Structure formats: structure tokens, C-alpha cells
Amino acid sequence: MATIELRQVRKSYGETQVVHGLDARFEPGEFVVIVGPSGCGKSTLLRMIAGLESITGGEIDIAGTVVNELAPRQRDVAMVFQNYALYPHMTVFDNMAYSLKLAKLPKPEIKERVGNTAEILGLTEMLTRRPSQLSGGQRQRVAMGRAIVREPKVFLFDEPLSNLDATLRVQMRVEIKQLHRELGATSVFVTHDQVEAMTMADRLVVMNGGLVEQVGRPVDVYNRPATRFVASFIGSPAMNFLHGTLSEHGDSHAVILKDGTVINTGPLEGARDAEKVTLGLRPEHLRPVPLTGAHLAGSIVLIEELGASRLVHLDTANGRLVSNVAVEDAGDWQMGDDIGLAIAPKHTHLFDRVSGFRLDRPEVQETATEESIAAA
């Protein structure tokens, strides 16, 4: 169990800076997921923690030791690579035993540890096979076994599931999570898949363009995305965005959309009257209602069937909207039908249009504080 601390970590390749002064602290035993679009610097960050990339500036601290100048083997971290990176000329046993042999462990102990690890992962039957004789899922297990057998301080995962098919990916997701619960080592998992990120993380780090946009529990990141980018990246189907202007109504606020529609948002902190904002509405929070009394209305242009729910695409006076409607709430709609949508004030997300930062509601923050007190 080890903490990982990043202090003003920077990475540049020549003139181009890809990671800009990152600060973060990962607690012992935490499962941290770093998520972001490709090219956001998340893999580079992971490889810097591993010691495979040099650190241009700042400090990386693992379990109280600054590791900037240490070679990968001196850091006591294990990594699972995207394309498994198994040694093709070695058997499964030798693949898993390699690090232990290098650590000069006695032969019987190597045998025992590899045997135990193989049993946990269901690889006992395959110890004498070569990687080329294994399926994708089995190779992934061997790659994990190679990391587990070392009992390292920290596990690093570099998009380990992206080469697997959808079914296997879901299965491995659960297995990795369970393994983490049993082993309890600090783990950093990099992915571009937001579903993977949401389901696996104890804590989520959302990165974009070499910067951290938000750090938090998945549910907090979902409920209160700190920036417009996080709001658009986390959640599936993606959040709807509409342009509008803020107006004050006593203590409370509302957004006036392009066509004059007024959407109540409840009181906001630090909001200025007439501020230009982006209104974010999650598809799952847009409820279909009769046209009279609807907050928003539009005509149906497309319906996507998901079984349990339907994605209804609407053309409105303010732009295209997607609503995720549960089957029991859905009417017998046809293309071109006009329907109304309603949104609760607590489900509105507001972002400053220039900076992209969230305008928060005070009562939400209170609840969050209560929760964190309860958690502590």
C-alpha cells in the first residue's frame, strides 16, 4: 500500500508540452482511473509514474520517495500494457516467473508464488503454453498475473481492456475490480472509455489537453461536472448543451434561451446577471410531458431503440436535443410528432461560456459537505 503524489508534474517533447503542471495525490489502496480523450496526456502520465518516460519538471513521489531519477525496476511498480506485451519466447510460467528470477528468489518460492497466482487467475492448466497458443482474454490474464505475482506497491494499467471484445471487456472489468479488493494495492488505471472509468474508479481523474479537469468520486463527477468538457465527456449518451443568458429572480436564477424560453435553474453561486452561459441537460433527466406546461418542445427526427429505454432525438427552436426515455414513459410516437420535455431545476448544469467552468448551486454543495462528513 502506497501513496502516489504528483507535484507540478510536467512533460515536454522538445517545444511541445503535453502535460502541464499536474498536482494529484492518490491514497493507499485507492483504485484511481485516469480518463480522457486520446492525446490528453494520460498514458504519458502513467508512463512517467512507471519510469518509462523521463519527467521534464516537478516531482513524482511513491510511498514517500521521490522517484524522478529511479529506473523502473527501482520503483516497485508493476504495469499491465494495452497489447499484453508478453514475452513471446517464454511459457506462461516463465512469463510470470521472470521478475521473481531477476529478484533472485529461491526456486521453490518462485514456483509457489507463480502457482498461487495462476490459480487465482485460472491459468493453472496453461502454465506450459506459449502466449501464441492463448486467446486474447487468457493473454490478458497472464499479463495481470505477471504484475500480481510480484506483489508490488503500485499497479499501473495502460488501457488493458481495449484490445478485448465487448463481452470479455465487461467480464475482465469485474475481475480486475474484485482482484483489487482482494489485493488492496494502490492502482492507477488509464482508459479513454468513460463507462470503464465510471464503473471501476474509487476516484476519477478527468484529463484534457495535458491538464486535470476534475478529480472526484465517479458519482460526484457525474452529478457536478466541474467544467463543460467533463460534462460532455462523462455520461452516455452525452449531455445536451444549449446557449443562453442568465437572469436573476430574487434569490433564484434562470436561463433565457435563444428563442426566449426560460428554464429555472434554482439559486446559483457567483452568478452574474446577463452572463452568457451554456446550459447542460443530461438525456436521462429530460422527461416527456404534454406540450402544455413543457419547458422545451420539438419534433422527433429519430428514435433509437435500446430495449429498456429509447433515445429520442428532437429538433427544437434552440437546437438538437436527445432525451433518454424509459419505455413505460414513451408514447406511441412517430417521426415528425411534436413532444414536450420537462427538466427539474436541480438537474440543470450551467457553465460559463467563456471559461467553461461550472456555476454551482449552494444547496448541492451543502449536501456534498454532509456526505463527506458522514464518510469521514
Add this chain to the structure above:
Amino acid sequence: MRRVTFDGHWLPYLLLFPQLLILVWFFFWPAGQALYQAFTLSSPFGGYAEWVGFENFVDMVTQPEYHKAIRVTVVFSLATTALSLGLGLLFALFADRVLRATDFYRTLLIWPYAVAPAIAGALWSFTLDPHSGVVAFALKQLFNWGWNPELSSFDAMVLVVFAAAWKQVAYNFVFFLAGLQSIPRAVIESAAMDGAGPLRRVRDIILPLLSPTTFFLVVLNIVYAFFDTFGIIHVTTGGGPGDATTILVYKVFQDGFIGLDLSASAAQSIILMIVVMGLTIFQFRFLERRVHYAD
């Protein structure tokens, strides 16, 4: 795939004709001549030949000079192969770590391959010349070593091995570098994470994964040392001092064109032909059954 077929027979033969002509004229005919001469005893100036069966071969294998030439060839080809493979691999490992200007270094390192054997020999003759060469001077000054390939068999062997290996290093380098770059980076990084230092990674991961390339190059380099080094030896030592650097190919030339014993020379050629055929078959067999690591 659609097969292209010809209506008549004359066109394919016409297209093959130039190639066949070259093969027959420059290869099959001389080879046939050699075969004929190997079983006859002919006068140095031609016009007379007597069928002697295997007598030329019996003479050859009982000659101590021939045994010496075999030993010299083995030493020479093994040393040349080891040196040129070793240096080629070393340079490739270095070049693989270079991030910038790789193409520049690669081009520089390939140049020696474009140098003709005789030129390479002349170059090394000058450099290693006992009287005016830089190396001889340096060895004398630094280690008080009287370097002289004109007198010392060992020095002469070192000279021809260096000259022969130098030319081949470039070729090996290209193949090794290509081999290295086909090893997935993540596999090597993974070994680094597992705790292997740079040398350990070379030994445990890189060399085993390079073994198909290495095997191919060993065969190729032996063939080179056996047959393509005539020019180098001819220019540098002329097979001497004595017969210290007379490899089999050089002995064929000496016996045939200097000694004018065409029959003995032809018999030796036949043996070399068999050797080269053996090596070629070996190589083709190997290439077909090439060790393949699918990922």
C-alpha cells in the same frame, strides 16, 4: 488470384531467353568445364587431356596444403562471421536507442557495403601497413608491439578478418536494426518493469527474439567469408605469408592460374560447389521452417 496464361509457347520462352542465356553461358558451361577438368589431367596450355577418374580428388584430399587451407578457411570464416555479426548487432543496438537522426546514422553505417572488396582490401592494407600504416605505428608506440602482417601469420589473419568483417558489418547492421525494430517496444518496456537492466534485456528478451535474423545472417556471412572475400585477400596478403591466409577459394585461384594445375584447381572448385549448394539448401530449409513468434 487470376493466372495469366499465354496462348502460344514462343512468348514465355522468348522472355526467359536472356536469363537462360546468361545462366548457360556464364554458369552451366564453366561448371560443366570444371566438372570435365576435375576428372581429367590436362596440359597447362590445353590441347591435351587424359581421363583419370577420381585421381585428382584423391591427390587433393591427401595433400597437407589442402588440409591447411581447410583449417585457414574455418578460422577465417568463423572469425569474420563472429566479428561482423558482433559489431553489426552492437551498432544496431546503439542505433535503435537513438531517437533523432536515425536515418542519417543508418545511411552512414551502410556505406561500407557499397565499397568493392578490392578497395576495402586496399584501404585496410594502407591502414594496417607495417611500415607506413597508422595502426602499426600506434601499436608500436603504445604497446611496443611490432605489428607486421607481412611476416606474422597471426597478424596477417587479423588483417584479412578485419577487412572482410568491416565490409559485412554494414549489411548485418541493416538486418539487425530491422529485426530490433520489429520487436514490440512494450515487450522490452515490460522487461524493464519486471526489473531487467539494459544488458539483461538484451540477453533475455532481445537476443532470443532476434534469433531468426541471427540464424539467417550466420549462414549468409559464412557464405560471404567462403566465397566473396577473394578480392580482399588478393589485395592485402595474397594468401601469405606462406599460405597463412590461403583460404579454399584463394587456393583454387593459386593452383589454377598461378600453378597452372587446372585439374587440381577444378577438383577443388567441385568441392566448393558442393559446399555452397549444401549451405543454400540448408538456408532455404531454414527459411521455410523459420521460427515464427505470432503475437
